Amino acid sequence: MKTYIQKMFLLLLFPIGLQAQKLTVSGYVKDARNGEGLIGASVFVKELGNGNATNTYGFYSITVPKGTYTLVFTSVGFEKVTKTIELKESNLELTLEMKESGTELNEVVVKAKREDENVKSLEMSVNKVEMKTIKKIPALLGEVDLVRAIQLLPGVSTVGEGASGFNVRGGGVDQNLVLLDDAPVYNSSHLFGFFSVFNPDAVKDVKLIKGGIPSQYGGRASSILDVRMKEGNTKNLEINGGIGAIFSRLSIEAPIIKDKASFIVAARRSYIDILAKPFLTGNNANSKFNFYDLTAKVNYNINHKNTVFLSGYFGRDVFGNQFGFNWGNSTLTARWNHVFNSRLFLNTTAFYSNYDYLLDSDIENKKPNDRFRWTSNIVNHSIKPDFTYYINPQNTLTFGGQVLTYSFKPGAATASSAGESTNFGQPDKNGVEYSAYVGDEWKLSTKFSVQYGLRYSLYNYSSQDDVYYERVKVPVTNENLSGYDLKVLPNTKGKTLKTYDNFEPRFSMKYELGNQNSIKASYNRLTQYVHLMSNTAASTPLDVWTSSTNNIKPQIADQVALGYFQNLGPSGNDYETSVEVYYKELQNQIDYADGARLFLNPTFEKDLLFGKGRAYGVEFFAKKNTGKLTGWLSYTLARTERQIDGLNNGNWYPTRYDRTHTLNVVAQYEYSKKWSFGANFAYITGVPYSIADSKANVDGYSLPIVAPGTRGNIRVPDYHRLDVSATKKNKKALFGKGESEWVFSVYNLYNHRNPFSVYTRQTERTAANSETPVKTEAVQLSIIGSLIPSVTYNFKF
Template sequence: MMRKLLFLIFLLSSGLLNAQKSTISGYVKEASSGEGLIGASVYVKELKTGNVTNTYGFYSLTLPAGKYTLVFSSSGFKKWEQAVDVAAKSQEISVELVADSQELAEVIVKARANDENVRGIEMSVNKVDIKTIRKIPALLGEVDLVRAIQLLPGVSTVGEGASGFNVRGGGVDQNLVLLDDAPVYNSSHLFGFFSVFNPDAVKDVKLFKGGIPSMYGGRASSILDVKMKEGNAKKLEVNGGVGVIFSRLSIEAPILKDKASFIVAARRSYIDVLAKPFLTGNNANSKFSFYDLTAKVNYTINQKNTVFMSGYFGRDVFGTGFGFDWGNTTLTTRWNHVFSNKLFLNATAFFSNYDYMLDSDIENKRPNDAFKWTSNIENLSIKPDFTYYWRPDNTITFGGQLLTYDFTPGKANATSNGEKREFGQANKQGVEASAYVGHDWKINSRLTIQYGVRYSHYDYKSLNGEYYDRIPVPESTENPSGYVLKINQTDPNAVVASYGNWEPRFALNVTANESSSLKLSYNRLVQYIHLMSNTAASTPLDVWTSSTNNIKPQIVDQVALGLFKNFGPDGNNYESSIEIYYKDMQNQIDYADRANLFLNPYFEKDLLFGKGRAYGIEFFLKKNVGKLTGWASYTLARTERKIEGLNNNEWYANRYDRTHTLNLVGQYSLSDKWSFGANFAYITGVPYTVPSQKYIFDGIAYPQTVPGTRGNIRVPDYHRLDISATKKNKKALFGKGSSEWVFSVYNVYNRKNPFSIYTRPNEDNSVQTEAVQLSIIGSFVPAITYNFSF
């Protein structure tokens, strides 16, 4: 099947390459920095047609002979018109757009045409400009990308202090988070309070919740594609900030003007430094901090070749008398090559690693009584992506990827009274190969379609030469799942299990008029790796594992229908949309009661499998221009599972189920000096399981749940208001550049939002039990941040 698909791609691309047309191509860049503009519009006035630039600012238009006027535009930049005489010979025209300071003060929308949300084929996609993210009030005044996207429709989290985010009823592991194409497995610092993305180094943020193009794969719920800045190719630029909890600094500059540049951005928290004078005794050597370093360099060899290299390294350190740290490392190299005015290549190779370590004796004071636990997941990949600009109304994309996984799910070394013992889960290896082809076709002014197919193949190996078959047995206290594992021997180089899946994709846009359209999309997504976590909120200690002969890949089919409408005095002052969606999920994973996932070599016997479904409706309204801008989003949704052996084999609300989610976000520009922001969030509480019985032993009550029940009650609803005020200064450090003070209050009215609820014996009467609500942030949090740029 893979060979047939590759052969089809070859024939398609070969046939298209033979077409002879007069083509205009080039790059659209930002004048102040030389960075390519993503999604900039290139419009042909006379033909009333055009195209948009790709991720690197490249565009291509194939036109009949004649004289035309090209209009280059991007939100936040002044339009540029250029006359062109199209003859038989192809031409290269690159332009640099100048920022429109007046428009920047009002517009918060993306770098795109004002009506792209109506005319574009994309749906279930949110693209949030980093300038917008900076205006949103944030915890401790620190701009945070992941917290910002949680204010979008269809996106939520299980609570404050939870890592990652949930999209349309999916788990944290069902989101593919990419930083310059390299996967990031834990996107959070400080147990979920901040994300790993330094805003000073981020160029573009795009979240795909549905209608996902065929070039993306590997996760069952969403794609968060984050692109790093390339560095100012014109001049030295320094940005930074000093906050309550951490400081940051970024430096970007040309290496060779207009040809090579770099950016380096760093952050470091200093909670540990501030707290050190107050820590004594056993707490004197406490460690709790995080830091990260982001860097990128690029070199334009010539008009047809550009190379990039970027990397990220971040770490969290936590411990009092012990060591606990976790972090991500990524390294990406890219080559952009223009084969012709129509054919563009982006070839990517990346390395990614996520690991954590727990050490009971970090200072080596008790070598005869110590415990050390390590785990990691590592990727290597090569990925060529081709784009063929056949005509202004036809674009072909095709390519493939080879991706390797090395899993160390959990390995521990324990020493007791000088006796050493090693235990944990066996190392595993997986290889995922995929190929895809997609076609964007603007059939006429009212109808656009995007269709494609992806084929993925996965091989699993057990590197210790053992694998397990699940054998059903009667349920018991020792085997609550009703399964045991039978050990089998195999060659470590032998493939234990293989899976292959076709992943079709389709999207349709029917434009009713200049301001409204109806969109439809369908996609199938397949996920071959899984995050083992039987808690509502994921933690750094959760374990990534492979699909095996016992764990089948997750398969999700999603269909979505949306109505998009722009309105206002200028036609696009307001954006609105209504989307409904339905997701059918196969091979969903849940856990038997009392399942043991950590360092358990036989954890697969405690897994339970079944199906899932998620459905909902999302409302979105955004004001784009004027002194007051912002958006309102509301989601009514349901996500359920039906797992054999749980809840009497009936449907139950999944732990990520949020019935109602309301977000209000606003920014107001009072003057050139002062601006204000506010956001309000209201979310229905997540399901949890409350004990329905108890037993008493030695005068103490022990709560007990009915085996197999799930989500019989909900945590109280979550709601929160945040506000901020920003004062801009004329000058920054050393009398140069610009600066600002940001004053913010998180959780203004002091709401003690519940993170979880658990039961315990009553302190006054141990025969009675009581429910205890845990709140991570139980009060308002004021903050002051100073940002500068020069």
């Protein structure tokens, strides 16, 4: 393995020796309106027929032989800029600003990338959706939601309304690495999954990576959702906001030092509890049911080589009366961008992330001597440098590393009765993940490009308890269906109990068949050292995050994908189409023995069962980018299965994330400068669940019996829904200036009662039917069972 790594580094570094007698032009491409760096803007060298794209901070670098060149800068929604440069004796720094296109209202676009990126880019299994597009999609209660928008993309789904998170290509919600300015967010949902934690007024860029994952990303087995916050307007004061049926929002951004430093602050608060308070009486008078969040960022351009950023998020959900619970995320990210020279760019990131929840039987502290209180959290600290070396327009090298610490409190509870308290729960756990990576994007010819790399990760686990446990095999009994028990061993706190290390190779390739079509292929291995313990039908805020331990191995996923990409239309890029097939194998997958106790149980590891998983499918995608009518259609045919020893007689069974058919249609129509309309339709196969396949009669009552280990023997009925919206733009906003609009929307237009789950119950006996045998009936539970109209007022000035 050592020889293999040495050969890879030599291969990656080989092109560096070919750069004699060449000069470099580099700089930043920015939005002229607010000074923000443009992500993915194209910088094309006309004479050479190639170029590069700006990175996530708007930086670009192109190395060419001495001479005179014409650079063409393009970005969708912005006017093209052409610059003639002369490179004679020294490198050139060229930073410019691009103005928004004046034809934007007539030529509506639904992507924030280069026009031909669908075909030309090496990226596959990647979806980028501009915030302008997300804001036009009809949404629940008229509130723009990032996570609900990405669920309309191929390969993305959820187990149902009221479930936290999302699922990608058959993976669990914990298998998605959700990043907000590089800090991980462990629960991306407000209000039990109905809204996301991302304030749309503070989001700059959204990127979902489902496959072909570059080597700089790691730590999750399914996908990366990379969300970048706005940096703040360095030109002028800008205020955005909205007043809706369920919450209001407000964001303020402005320069601190014009063209050098700026800030943005965005806040939201729901007011269901405030609106309902006049109607609540008695014990319900003090009920709380709300969420709020605050997002902030500041940046300072010290000089042309150094820029620093500081951003943070704090959000919380509160639910309950005398007995209630709350949960929330907190993140803090510090970044330093440094340009060593015209070719070498460094971004160093340090972050803090904390997800915690509290369950309390006495939130008003009225009965401190008779109380139950349960807390849990997961905390991260990290530092990671990421280098980009622009060898030449054909070759870009990336490398870096990360140290990431984990502090787990899986669950600690205190029960008080008559003044006496008892503490119980799971011991605290710690983990440290070290990683290093190197990757290279190499344009071998005008048609053929590859991206390859290697990531290495090492994980150390330790426990803060006086003892630790080792799983041992025991006979299966009615009291122990897992067939495992735990042996107690002495522990020195802080001592490393288990170390795991893994190599994670990555590879992607693209071959252009013509100017408007290409084929792409990718392979990646991903390792995940954290796990979400949940044996419910849908993940909830009270599920438990835990570490890989001496008994729980890290999850490992290997995925291959193959795709065909075609652009069509009079301009060549009016329509995007693609079809991708993928196959994913997963090791060390977790399921649970019947009756498993996961919460506040120090010996929960004996109730876990392990095995393997697989997910495979085909994704079709078609998008119309220009004209008055825009939108997309996506269809996914997929299968997600597991094989766990001790479950389902050892046979493969569908997981709770398995959705055979998923169809989404999104349409947006710009009727005029004043009116626009939107609609989206979703049809999804129902999720699997387990139901009794036999029964026993006891004293005239029918008791349903599910065979031990049975998984997914029936499905919930299919899900389908239509949403519509209409947006009316006003001439003026608040205080007689700026912009404003009314958004009218209807969620679930034709009032379909979509099932969340199905369960069985027995009919009740009454005096009138006391002799009638009790029957068992199936009951369908719907979280949203009717249409929901809403009105929202948005403003900007």
